[in-house]
Amino acid sequence: MSVLIVGITVFVLAAFVGFEVISKVPPTLHTPLMSGANAISGITVIAAVTAAGLGSTAVAEVLGFLAVVTATVNVVGGFLVTDRMLQMFRRPGAKDASKDPGAR
Amino acid sequence: MSVLIVGITVFVLAAFVGFEVISKVPPTLHTPLMSGANAISGITVIAAVTAAGLGSTAVAEVLGFLAVVTATVNVVGGFLVTDRMLQMFRRPGAKDASKDPGAR
Amino acid sequence: MIELLYLASAVAFIVGLKRLGSPKTARSGNRIAAVGMAVALVVALVDADIFNWTTVVAGLVVGTIIGVWGALRVQMTAMPQMVAVFNGLGGIASALVAAVAVLESDLSALPAQTTLTILLSTLIGAVTFTGSFVAFAKLQGLIGGNPIIFRGQQVLNASLLVVAIGAGVLVMADGNPDVYWVLGAVALIIGVMTVIPIGGADMPVVISLLNSFSGLAAASAGFVFENNALIIGGALVGAAGLILTIQMTRAMNRSLANVLFSGFGGGDAITGSGEMSTKPVKRATAEDAAIALGYADSVMVVPGYGLAVAQAQHATRKLATALEERGITVHYAIHPVAGRMPGHMNVLLAEADVPYEQLLDLEQADPQLPQTDVVLILGANDVVNPSARDDSSSPIYGMPIFNVDRAGTVIVVKRSLSPGFAGIDNPLFYNDNTLMYFADAKDALEQTLVALRDV
Amino acid sequence: MIELLYLASAVAFIVGLKRLGSPKTARSGNRIAAVGMAVALVVALVDADIFNWTTVVAGLVVGTIIGVWGALRVQMTAMPQMVAVFNGLGGIASALVAAVAVLESDLSALPAQTTLTILLSTLIGAVTFTGSFVAFAKLQGLIGGNPIIFRGQQVLNASLLVVAIGAGVLVMADGNPDVYWVLGAVALIIGVMTVIPIGGADMPVVISLLNSFSGLAAASAGFVFENNALIIGGALVGAAGLILTIQMTRAMNRSLANVLFSGFGGGDAITGSGEMSTKPVKRATAEDAAIALGYADSVMVVPGYGLAVAQAQHATRKLATALEERGITVHYAIHPVAGRMPGHMNVLLAEADVPYEQLLDLEQADPQLPQTDVVLILGANDVVNPSARDDSSSPIYGMPIFNVDRAGTVIVVKRSLSPGFAGIDNPLFYNDNTLMYFADAKDALEQTLVALRDV
Numbered sequence A, B: 001m002s003v004l005i006v007g008i009t010v011f012v013l014a015a016f017v018g019f020e021v022i023s024k025v026p027p028t029l030h031t032p033l034m035s036g037a038n039a040i041s042g043i044t045v046i047a048a049v050t051a052a053g054l055g056s057t058a059v060a061e062v063l064g065f066l067a068v069v070t071a072t073v074n075v076v077g078g079f080l081v082t083d084r085m086l087q088m089f090r091r092p093g094a095k096d097a098s099k100d101p102g103a104r
Numbered sequence C, D: 001m002i003e004l005l006y007l008a009s010a011v012a013f014i015v016g017l018k019r020l021g022s023p024k025t026a027r028s029g030n031r032i033a034a035v036g037m038a039v040a041l042v043v044a045l046v047d048a049d050i051f052n053w054t055t056v057v058a059g060l061v062v063g064t065i066i067g068v069w070g071a072l073r074v075q076m077t078a079m080p081q082m083v084a085v086f087n088g089l090g091g092i093a094s095a096l097v098a099a100v101a102v103l104e105s106d107l108s109a110l111p112a113q114t115t116l117t118i119l120l121s122t123l124i125g126a127v128t129f130t131g132s133f134v135a136f137a138k139l140q141g142l143i144g145g146n147p148i149i150f151r152g153q154q155v156l157n158a159s160l161l162v163v164a165i166g167a168g169v170l171v172m173a174d175g176n177p178d179v180y181w182v183l184g185a186v187a188l189i190i191g192v193m194t195v196i197p198i199g200g201a202d203m204p205v206v207i208s209l210l211n212s213f214s215g216l217a218a219a220s221a222g223f224v225f226e227n228n229a230l231i232i233g234g235a236l237v238g239a240a241g242l243i244l245t246i247q248m249t250r251a252m253n254r255s256l257a258n259v260l261f262s263g264f265g266g267g268d269a270i271t272g273s274g275e276m277s278t279k280p281v282k283r284a285t286a287e288d289a290a291i292a293l294g295y296a297d298s299v300m301v302v303p304g305y306g307l308a309v310a311q312a313q314h315a316t317r318k319l320a321t322a323l324e325e326r327g328i329t330v331h332y333a334i335h336p337v338a339g340r341m342p343g344h345m346n347v348l349l350a351e352a353d354v355p356y357e358q359l360l361d362l363e364q365a366d367p368q369l370p371q372t373d374v375v376l377i378l379g380a381n382d383v384v385n386p387s388a389r390d391d392s393s394s395p396i397y398g399m400p401i402f403n404v405d406r407a408g409t410v411i412v413v414k415r416s417l418s419p420g421f422a423g424i425d426n427p428l429f430y431n432d433n434t435l436m437y438f439a440d441a442k443d444a445l446e447q448t449l450v451a452l453r454d455v
């Protein structure tokens, strides 16, 4: 079975998981969830290190370097900022939010 | 990437989909859903035809034959019986059921 | 291409399962899944290099005939049994496939993972097979619904498991095929032993769990044949079945462990029947029933499994209409687990075109009971058994019930004092405000209807 | 092994995402996902055969520093902008990766599917990059929040798309790298052009959508490097981001299409500001406010974006306490889209330890307004704009609002008559029962608190 097919299969399944895993989210969590998901999309850092690793020409190396930097910012910054947002939800905040879906 | 790994990856993802796809189901639908899922598990018929196809010894051929028969019964009967069950839910039944989750 | 088609059918399964979860889309969901299956099968026939077509085709034809025949002739009330049978067959199919793989290949030559998955699909498949058929037998009444428990059962089961695992290890070690067959045999026994101690009333839960198993068996077969469609379909059902099982137990407010290991659902029939006949009950005739109903302002009908057995849904509707013509308000109290499958009562009454507004669920009906003049219980028993509320030693203690004993008068229509599916006695029958009308539900309703004219 | 670790991190992402969806588990979810990412990165460093480690390590270090710095110094109110920036960087990363792949390999030699995925991750990545930064600029106020619409815009965008596709086809055909760079450049422009016509108020939605894009870009990069962890992670975010986007638009009761193509969210500022100063308003001082509040029985506080700008949450709490000591019941009406990010107000007020029971959401607060004596609006505007209810021509028509104009007296605290994020005028300000208290929210509250002593 070709790598492409595997990729497609995996992609489709993962997409389904993505669709299903996000059920009704209370508005209070929209931003943190967006931010967290964004951090996950930084997974491209894996490709970035690989690319930067194999860069033979100067240009390629510069681009690879930039790729690693930007991807890393996305990952590190993303998870940190999400954590900071969620930190603000003390119990009241959280309680309120958890009530939210019922309310709508 | 070994076929086994691919299999495991696919398995895990599909399992997640399975977990997520079944949200709160109204009790009225428990039996039909069970029956439908059961029919899907008859997918083993694919393996059955392959097995029956390659049977070289008599024993293997008999077992293969039985595998095809049983799997086919599961598939055909399963989908049919599910359809019959669901057929019984006319609008009132359906309405009632769709109301159900709210009620509990 | 082949693979993409397989993927497409897998997607069809996913979409189908999702749609099956909601009443409006359920039917289409089932059909979508069926189409996916058809596609997968065709692809398989094209893809697999098949030597003996006759065998394959013959198998498909025979299987289809049996499947169609079984699915069409089964009655609504027997559906759960039917599902059990189909599920068992699916399980054994996976096991047989594994067996063929063993026959066709030299176990000791196979890579470890293949052997492992062969063993898994054999084990799980076989357990599913016998387990499902025991469940069938219990639901069908071929064997008693009560838990079959005997001295040293745990020990036996434990040792069986040890043997199975041991055999598995051996096979892995020196690919000895004979040991493999031992494993298969033991697995069949394990299937029986694990289900017999579970009460008949819990069989639907057991079937749902075994359904999840047959999914896993299929998935392992998928690993053996390195086929992703199988793996996906199997994993899907494995997971979905598990979730569904848990939801079912919740509906009966129990835990899965409690269902599997508590020997509940058949209750203690012996002492039950022991007490039964002794205590006095108030017997009622059609006339008594007609009078009680005819002069009531509000009537609550509580249908149960007996209504299904008697196929009395139309008779019920007729009587209700007659009462309404007398200006009496009639409602139906539908318990989530009344009957033998969820939605059983909804299906029956829908068949008799009972107006949807008159069907009340547990949360709606129970509060109304104290203000209800007459409760008419048609072949229901466990769902109106007060010991679920009062007697913490009762096997059904904690299950939500209709507190009908709080209503004015209770008329119970059943053929005898014999217990319901939980196999336990029902204190309700001996209350002062309970009238026992011993008859087949359908006859009882028709005679009451006649008697009502002269009231 | 490598692959299994990748799979593990993928599972961590899934679990993390799920937990992020519910308040109690959100924080742990984020951390689980972070751990998964760490694992994946380590595995990648071990697995990939890296020549120039210095570049890689340097990149990681620099990226980490920037990321930490950015995440820690950003203010709560600027979070959405920050997310936009991070998201944009993630997008361009995927594009850069694809670019490297182009430089390192002979396009014409690559298999078609690889070239295709390279093009995809370039296109999507670049669009995400510029699009996100335009969103950032709009939220940050670097460029006006109003939709930037000019003659022939559609035509231009259409032709850009054509060029991009054409370039793509060319590259596919004769793997000419120069054309590839053209494609990249065009993609960058497309990103700008598609976001500028969207109003600032809708930027969070746009960011969420671009977030979904960056996921897809990552997934395509995964195809290029044949890495399943990337594909899974990317597909996950792609799908989850889309669902989330749709949920966001629902919260503002709009459709995604409407958000993207209606040029809403900046409204028609010109005519808006045109009317503004003309009509007369009732101005109020701290004393007026103090009197109105001091003699009320019930007060409803409606916080908005201005409260966040003024950081007046603690002042609000103080005033509320003072009022409660006078036996006045105080509640807070929290609109789902008040402020600049969902939950913005909850966060602020939680920071000031406002009792949770006093926070009412839309469904709870709105019905109470007619019985409320005084509504105190602190830096809110759009969420209390009656034209969302009355004026079908208004760009925010149909958005659920607090009908504060139905309350006894309305005190609006803001610095001027200038519009809110939707950039439209607010008829409320000109009502007879509306008092406009022009001041910074914090100052206003403190002065009102002082004035309250003498009331």
Ligand SMILES: NC(=O)c1ccc[n+]([C@@H]2O[C@H](COP(=O)([O-])OP(=O)(O)OC[C@H]3O[C@@H](n4cnc5c(N)ncnc54)[C@H](OP(=O)(O)O)[C@@H]3O)[C@@H](O)[C@H]2O)c1
Pocket: C200, C201, C202, C203, C204, C205, C252, C303, C304, C305, C306, C307, C309, C310, C336, C337, C338, C339, C340, C341, C342, C343, C344, C378, C379, C380, C381, C382, C383, C384, C413, C414, C415, C416, C417, C418, C419, C420, C421, C422, C439, C440, C441, C442
């Ligand atoms: N709904 C589900 O999903 C489901 C699934 C599995 C198990 N269960 C279990 O099944 C039970 C359902 O409770 P239930 O009250 O509906 O039924 P039940 O407790 O099983 O009682 C049914 C009663 O109907 C009577 N009956 C049988 N045939 C009759 C006929 N022709 N005419 C009149 N009466 C007849 C029987 O008494 P006689 O023999 O004296 O007539 C029996 O006592 C519960 O224990 C539930 O947990 C339900």
Ligand SMILES: NC(=O)c1ccc[n+]([C@@H]2O[C@H](COP(=O)([O-])OP(=O)(O)OC[C@H]3O[C@@H](n4cnc5c(N)ncnc54)[C@H](OP(=O)(O)O)[C@@H]3O)[C@@H](O)[C@H]2O)c1
Pocket: D200, D201, D202, D203, D204, D205, D252, D303, D304, D305, D306, D307, D309, D310, D336, D337, D338, D339, D340, D341, D342, D343, D344, D378, D379, D380, D381, D382, D383, D384, D413, D414, D415, D416, D417, D418, D419, D420, D421, D422, D439, D440, D441, D442
């Ligand atoms: N919550 C979300 O998720 C979200 C996301 C995207 C967009 N939005 C949009 O943002 C808007 C939110 O509505 P809103 O009513 O909360 O805010 P708004 O409509 O944007 O109005 C904020 C008001 O606060 C005033 N203000 C600013 N600084 C102030 C200060 N220091 N002291 C006092 N007042 C101050 C401003 O008027 P002055 O300049 O005259 O003081 C402005 O009119 C809605 O249009 C919503 O759709 C919300």
